[in-house]
Amino acid sequence: MSAAADRLNLTSGHLNAGRKRSSSSVSLKAAEKPFKVTVIGSGNWGTTIAKVVAENCKGYPEVFAPIVQMWVFEEEINGEKLTEIINTRHQNVKYLPGITLPDNLVANPDLIDSVKDVDIIVFNIPHQFLPRICSQLKGHVDSHVRAISCLKGFEVGAKGVQLLSSYITEELGIQCGALSGANIATEVAQEHWSETTVAYHIPKDFRGEGKDVDHKVLKALFHRPYFHVSVIEDVAGISICGALKNVVALGCGFVEGLGWGNNASAAIQRVGLGEIIRFGQMFFPESREETYYQESAGVADLITTCAGGRNVKVARLMATSGKDAWECEKELLNGQSAQGLITCKEVHEWLETCGSVEDFPLFEAVYQIVYNNYPMKNLPDMIEELDLHED
Ligand SMILES: NC(=O)C1=CN([C@@H]2O[C@H](COP(=O)(O)OP(=O)(O)OC[C@H]3O[C@@H](n4cnc5c(N)ncnc54)[C@H](O)[C@@H]3O)[C@@H](O)[C@H]2O)C=CC1
Numbered sequence: 001m002s003a004a005a006d007r008l009n010l011t012s013g014h015l016n017a018g019r020k021r022s023s024s025s026v027s028l029k030a031a032e033k034p035f036k037v038t039v040i041g042s043g044n045w046g047t048t049i050a051k052v053v054a055e056n057c058k059g060y061p062e063v064f065a066p067i068v069q070m071w072v073f074e075e076e077i078n079g080e081k082l083t084e085i086i087n088t089r090h091q092n093v094k095y096l097p098g099i100t101l102p103d104n105l106v107a108n109p110d111l112i113d114s115v116k117d118v119d120i121i122v123f124n125i126p127h128q129f130l131p132r133i134c135s136q137l138k139g140h141v142d143s144h145v146r147a148i149s150c151l152k153g154f155e156v157g158a159k160g161v162q163l164l165s166s167y168i169t170e171e172l173g174i175q176c177g178a179l180s181g182a183n184i185a186t187e188v189a190q191e192h193w194s195e196t197t198v199a200y201h202i203p204k205d206f207r208g209e210g211k212d213v214d215h216k217v218l219k220a221l222f223h224r225p226y227f228h229v230s231v232i233e234d235v236a237g238i239s240i241c242g243a244l245k246n247v248v249a250l251g252c253g254f255v256e257g258l259g260w261g262n263n264a265s266a267a268i269q270r271v272g273l274g275e276i277i278r279f280g281q282m283f284f285p286e287s288r289e290e291t292y293y294q295e296s297a298g299v300a301d302l303i304t305t306c307a308g309g310r311n312v313k314v315a316r317l318m319a320t321s322g323k324d325a326w327e328c329e330k331e332l333l334n335g336q337s338a339q340g341l342i343t344c345k346e347v348h349e350w351l352e353t354c355g356s357v358e359d360f361p362l363f364e365a366v367y368q369i370v371y372n373n374y375p376m377k378n379l380p381d382m383i384e385e386l387d388l389h390e391d
């Protein structure tokens with residue numbers, strides 16, 4: 001292949017994102033061997049991202065192998081296996097009903113088989129399941145495999161608070177970036193326009209353009225006409241906001257459910273954004289403050305989640321019904337997960353370990369309401385910064 005013919009010009013249609021941080025015109029070298037991609041996870045967001053990825057893998061056969069595997073946590077629905085339903089009817093009837101999936105997306109219930117000979121793994125499961133998935137994958141993933149985590153949460157354990165991408169890197173020995181943005185899954189699945197942010201550090205053992213994953217490859221993998229991707233380096237910044245805005249959204253749900261309206265919700269979001277940024281500065285100093293304002297993964301995700309995400313809905317029902325968080329999650333979400341319920345506990349445990357609970361009154365208030373039944377109506381007092389000292 002000549003040098004000119006060797007490059008794909010991806011300017012038209014798919015990659016015309018019009019964003020200043022990542023070029024709207026991407027010249028991508030054809031892969032020496034097309035990258036094989038697997039998505040681990042098939043929930044609401046897992047299936048949506050698998051659809052996005054499968055569309056691009058079909059569209060760029062010079063770069064990606066056309067068949068995309070999606071690992072499915074198998075379950076039966078009216079006597080039929082979910083994987084069989086997906087592979088024959090091309091719909092995930094439980095977690096993404098009403099959306100037709102590309103026929104090159106293959107559901108696979110066997111985790112180890114789904115990553116055989118793979119080049120890129122896209123992780124997309126509720127974060128509480130990640131440790132078990134990683135322990136099962138250990139020893140089955142080559143160190144040259146690259147990964148992107150679409151999960152929103154942290155791992156809190158013996159090593160303190162960890163980004164999930166770092167956890168994946170440590171557990172599996174593979175380079176892992178993140179994808180996070182203002183992305184309510186059903187809206188993306190319905191192909192309503194939205195933006196997202198992908199963050200990835202090029203590893204020291206990068207094997208060269210056309211042979212390894214770089215920012216251009218990631219843009220080609222995730223960008224769609226309806227899903228505009230900005231690729232940056234700040235993995236920590238986008239991951240912190242993605243995890244913590246779920247906790248803030250619970251706070252918004254409480255005040256909405258109490259009937260306090262938009263002003264109260266805006267106040268919670270203001271305080272929440274401050275705590276998100278403080279958390280980043282204290283525990284992940286490598287994160288960049290401008291990411292919170294400039295990227296879809298920052299304040300835009302906070303706004304969309306607090307307006308229409310699952311966390312806000314669960315918290316709203318807690319306030320209106322008096323039921324506990326787990327009952328509300330079960331009643332509303334049909335097996336999906338409100339990740340803020342787990343994240344607020346993990347964050348509380350971490351902040352307690354380092355004696356910083358008082359620096360994060362909103363995160364602490366949300367934790368106390370969810371786990372210790374503190375009255376929601378006391379939220380304003382719990383988060384108010386009293387500055388009444390006389391000189
Ligand atoms: N749904 C959304 O709008 C968005 C979600 N996210 C994030 O993406 C991640 C994945 O979320 P969703 O795909 O929406 O998941 P989900 O909330 O729909 O969860 C259901 C999924 O969990 C699986 N599951 C249940 N038990 C399991 C087990 N023991 N082991 C492994 N898997 C099990 C189910 O099979 C199903 O695939 C989360 O961290 C979420 O915060 C990010 C952006 C948007």
Ligand SMILES: O=C(CO)COP(=O)(O)O
Pocket residue numbers: 152181182183184185246249301304305308309310311312337338339
């Ligand atoms: O992360 C999300 C939107 O970007 C979805 O938030 P929920 O998990 O609260 O639905």
